[in-house]
Amino acid sequence: MASDNFVDYVKIHCRSGNGGGGSRHMRRERHVPKGGPDGGDGGRGGHVIIRGNKQMWTLLHLKFHKHIKAEHGKNGSGQQKTGAEGDDVYVDVPIGTIVRDAETNEILFEIDEDGQEKILKRGGKGGRGNTYFKSSTNQAPDYAQPGGDCEEGWSILELKVLADVGLVGFPNAGKSTLLSVLTAAKPEIANYPFTTLRPNLGIVSYRGSRSFVMADIPGIIEGAHEGKGLGLRFLRHIERNSLLLFMVPADSDDIAKEYEILVNELRQYNPELLDKERLLAITKSDMLDDELKAEIKEELPDVQSLFISSVAQQNLNELKDLIWKTLAND
Template sequence: MKFVDYVTITVRSGKGGAGSVHFRREKFEPKGGPDGGDGGPGGSVIVQGDPSLYTLLDLRYNRHHFADSGEPGGGSGKSGKAGDDIVLRVPLGSVVKDAETGEVLGDVVNEGDRVVLAQGGRGGLGNTHFKSSTNQAPRYAQPGEPGEERDVILELKLLADVGLVGFPNAGKSTLVSSLSAAKPKIADYPFTTLEPNLGMVYLGDWRSFVVADIPGLIEGASEGRGLGHQFLKHVERNAVLLFCVAADSEEPGARYQTLLDELEAFSPHLMAKPRLVALTKMDIVGPDLAAEWVEQARATFPDGVEVIPVSAVARTGLDRLKERLWTFVEQERAEAE
């Protein structure tokens, strides 16, 4: 399935039905009073969160959504039928914006969350509502209110607890596959990951969290270079950021700082998120030089940065990494509650 995280659609709600001008016509009731019914409301266009969806692909190929209008009222106080609503299912994490103003209309985070994109017009009142002691036979009713039409932007920001950030070939996809049951595409060339991959990490004792492999960044990604810039938004919802730096990097600390600068240029509030560094590909160093290699690498990082050496291939350091990530995830969930 193709990963689509941004679409623009056109929505239009239905017009309300007109109220009825009608009078009772019964035998022996030559002057029956007004009994015109109300018009039915127009249908609305609504988005609703669905946890079974992971992409906005369906909406990319179906961009126009027009709800039905309400039917006019009838005699004997009969109300017109309401127009059917259109409910568009979207993945959790979808942000809804007005395409013209940029105003955020809503944020779909939980299953069943709803955001009304276009409210259906109200039905007009029938003439029975306008009867009074001075006007016992009103010959007018309200027209239905018009519907709304607008262009709407739907932008998906993945709901994952941990976001992996790193340069191409930093071992992110291999790490995700080792931490979870995910099966991302892995190969030895730049930009193997062309779209985010999600994996569920289980620690036992009913503990679990979701990790997202974000496509590799390059220097200047926040300015639109490479592939990673279009996916930087997905790290905005993560509880913790895991920076992946390959152990064979010439200056691991400098690589980390470049990644940090790109995130800050994209969104300064990302700097407030807790972060760890996974020193990946430790299997290429060998067990004899591992301790010395890690010490030299740690010396290149700023003070206070926690660096955890791991090897997804040899499956070393993974348990410690998962426990440290869980500490931050658990704290974030407690604060959210």
């Protein structure tokens, strides 16, 4: 998927339909000159409904379609005829989409299943016709109830990428390179920070016909949980990964410290992320000899780790074995 086509954040304005007004019609026929009230109820206004669609991976279709309106309900009429309901409008979104109120930033709901439907803006109720108000003491009410008002406002839709493995690391840690080598994904790769501005997904083929999904997530910087750098825009994607593969380059000044900074950013954002399985890959390890690797091993944090090189194709099969074993035991 081209990076320009991956949209994970949109702001849309939705308006449901007004309810139709009730009818104040009086029955008037040649043989029934004073037939009394026979006004029908108004129809319900259309809802705006968010619906999960497993075939979708992006919110691109909403980027240029930000105003969504449902139909108004029709008015009731004589002979106790109820007005037609306004057509509902369905907004299809990828699984993993969070919907927020744009003013309060409150999470309204999350779409996490294919076909799941949630009403975002509820259509107004149809008004009661005058037939409803007829009683023994009021046999000819000449009034009816107006239709209910619509709901409208701005909402924020955010997408959390769903993947088995999320790559976590500082910018330029080699995440995009690893993804391009292990999968058919073609992320932009360059020797400068923040090459990846959007998550990239790839399917890693494993032994036999098995496979798992890997996500290259934009790089963390210290303070990301406060919104620095790409900040919160990427941290939410990590929430839907089963396993986190931390990546620290072999030429880092302090591998253990860099790992702890990454872990701390996740902790500050959402402590529950630390409940996920974690692995550590020391990237760009083709520049290390065995003696240097032995020295580095003694200072590594207490997490399963592996020295790899995407460019030199070192230990990549071993990495896939370790990932698969960890996923299978999760």
